[in-house]
Amino acid sequence: MAASEAAHGEHHASAGVDNRLLLMWIFLASECLFFGSLISTYLIFKGESLVRPLPDDLFDIPLTSTSTFVLLISSFTMVLAVHGAQHALPKMMKLSLLATILLGLVFLGFQVYEFRTFGQEGLNLSTNQFGASFFVLTGFHGTHVGVGVLYLSSMLFGSMRRNGLGKDVGTHLEIAGLYWHFVDIVWIVIFTVIYLIP
């Protein structure tokens, strides 16, 4: 019992919480500042463009809404993966992780398609201030999704090893889930502020 407590205690701070979870929440708080600055920059610059194309010329709301629903569903599958990991349901965990990875890839596919379409319409990083701030903001978000896909893939492959993800599988998946859900909530803000509000 004492040995078990020692094994559990090695990741716990004096505040009585898991250090790894605390670190992830602090990281996500810093990410709020990062994306807050990028969104502010976009809002300031989007009306300052001298040349077209402008947002109204390009945005395809039905397409972006579909990718928004895809990311929303991926949050659902992610929370199921965490539930499976924390309740000793490895099959649910693995299938849900796989679904989350695939949905993340679908979202990235939508973003690549959107970027290509915008490029064909004449918008790139150096076209105008809207293009610069838009591509930087959504590009960084897409990069976060890509990192999330790699992160979850490593979790999935790790869970397929003989020893799985070890005794802390619930915590490992919960931390990965926090990252993935954060990517989702950033998109919730981006979708409303950038796409829906003119």
Add this chain to the structure above:
Amino acid sequence: MASNAHAAEESHGSPLGPKQYIQITIGLGIITAVELAVSYAGLATAVFVPILIILSGVKFAVVVALFMHLRFESRLFTQMFLFGLVLASAILISLLAVFWNDPSDALGGGELPPLEGHGAAHQLFLGAPDQL
């Protein structure tokens, strides 16, 4: 098997199950659909922008509280996340207050003739060659 049993013991105390998660996801989907409907409804900007911001805030809060389990976790996590969120909001509000429709900005003044092409834009930002 032993690790599975251990994982079950490690459960972090979220009382929600798959059924509740499905209900939450459907709710989030409905809110997103309402957002779309509002954006296409042709309402005045002063009406629909606050509605969209409120709906977006609700979605944000639901995901953080229920999917990220912040509601069921230590208050320390909530304080940490809120600290970053409040600071980010303060940065956003401050930057917008300083730069939004800045009258000292030549572009905001509306005195410049319409320009086209990258060269024209570049020249406007950097100044004419004799001014450099």
